[in-house]
Amino acid sequence: MPTYDYVCDGCGHAFELFQSMTDSVKKTCPECGKKKLRRLIGAGGAIMFKGSGFYKTDYRSESYKKGAAADSGGSGGSKPESGSKKPGSGEG
Numbered sequence: 160m161p162t163y164d165y166v167c168d169g170c171g172h173a174f175e176l177f178q179s180m181t182d183s184v185k186k187t188c189p190e191c192g193k194k195k196l197r198r199l200i201g202a203g204g205a206i207m208f209k210g211s212g213f214y215k216t217d218y219r220s221e222s223y224k225k226g227a228a229a230d231s232g233g234s235g236g237s238k239p240e241s242g243s244k245k246p247g248s249g250e251g
Contacts, residue, residue: 169195 161180166173167188176185188196219227 164199164201165196166199167191167193167196169193 170191172190
């Protein structure tokens with residue numbers, strides 16, 4: 160059930176009302192009792208992503224994860240050759 164914003168044009172009282180979409184629009188202000196209440200049009204309930212982040216790999220299937228693990232475990236092309244100097248190693 161959505162939350163609707165209302166404001167009274169008579170006294171300026173503004174409030175939120177949690178009501179069903181099929182309920183009628185309220186007309187009477189709960190503060191002053193005048194029939195000058197109107198419902199505001201809001202931005203609606205947007206999706207809000209909170210947390211450290213969401214990544215495209217968060218919801219991968221198990222078969223994809225197994226295939227990716229097999230691919231990364233079998234390749235050894237990133238090892239440095241023996242005898243090569245590493246930058247910043249303090250040699251020479």
